[in-house]
Amino acid sequence: MKQFNAATDLLQNAKHLIALTGAGISKESNVPTFRGKDGLWKQYNAMDLATPQAFHRNPQLVWEWYTWRQELIAKCEPNPAHLTLAKWEHNGLLKTLITQNVDGLHRRAGSTQILEVHGNLWTLKCTKCTYQSRLSQPTQGIPLCPECQSNLRPDVVWFGESLPSSIMDQVFKELQTADIIVVVGTSALVQPAASFPLIVKQNGGQILEVNVETTPLTTSADIHLTGKAGEVLPQLDKLL
Numbered sequence: 001m002k003q004f005n006a007a008t009d010l011l012q013n014a015k016h017l018i019a020l021t022g023a024g025i026s027k028e029s030n031v032p033t034f035r036g037k038d039g040l041w042k043q044y045n046a047m048d049l050a051t052p053q054a055f056h057r058n059p060q061l062v063w064e065w066y067t068w069r070q071e072l073i074a075k076c077e078p079n080p081a082h083l084t085l086a087k088w089e090h091n092g093l094l095k096t097l098i099t100q101n102v103d104g105l106h107r108r109a110g111s112t113q114i115l116e117v118h119g120n121l122w123t124l125k126c127t128k129c130t131y132q133s134r135l136s137q138p139t140q141g142i143p144l145c146p147e148c149q150s151n152l153r154p155d156v157v158w159f160g161e162s163l164p165s166s167i168m169d170q171v172f173k174e175l176q177t178a179d180i181i182v183v184v185g186t187s188a189l190v191q192p193a194a195s196f197p198l199i200v201k202q203n204g205g206q207i208l209e210v211n212v213e214t215t216p217l218t219t220s221a222d223i224h225l226t227g228k229a230g231e232v233l234p235q236l237d238k239l240l
């Protein structure tokens with residue numbers, strides 16, 4: 001409880017609060033990890049499907065995999081952690097949400113100020129021109145660009161690709177402005193996201209970590225709250 005009160009103080013005094021979320025928050029909504037151990041697709045691993053080369057070789061196969069993922073995710077619901085973060089944005093507490101997740105659950109929960117560093121499964125982009133569009137339901141077959149008839153692809157960051165620079169510019173601006181970063185459900189192992197909280201800290205800000213277990217970030221965190229995000233965040237919200 002002492003930790004909770006300290007966390008509440010931190011949040012109440014925040015001038016520019018941002019959040020970073022990772023796979024843990026999606027897991028609580030039963031979003032599969034898609035690392036290739038899932039039934040139908042177990043003969044493939046993500047490295048064989050989530051690369052520009054794989055898409056060039058066999059766009060049909062890659063799209064089948066993404067359609068299957070979209071169908072599974074469409075059945076998942078945002079959990080209380082997603083909803084609390086959306087509430088904090090709407091009441092002005094949370095300025096920006098940075099996420100490594102591609103499932104779109106934050107948007108479905110009502111968040112709008114989202115920086116998706118790995119892209120989003122529900123956004124398409126053209127492989128040739130600048131066309132982009134947002135999906136409301138799973139794709140069927142290989143979607144084609146209405147502007148140039150080239151194949152559209154999921155607007156996600158594949159292995160071997162760099163993170164979108166326009167998003168990263170905004171992320172770094174936020175990291176430099178933030179005085180508090182809430183880090184939720186991320187193992188803090190995958191770069192560059194693992195270093196995001198440390199950038200806030202280097203700029204004099206503080207880190208509030210929420211995770212079911214300790215992580216490599218925990219020793220740098222000013223406050224660590226152990227537990228499921230879907231329980232800890234609503235609990236914090238009640239104390240605000």
Ligand SMILES: [Zn+2]
Nearest residue numbers: 126129145148
């Ligand atoms: Zn096009």
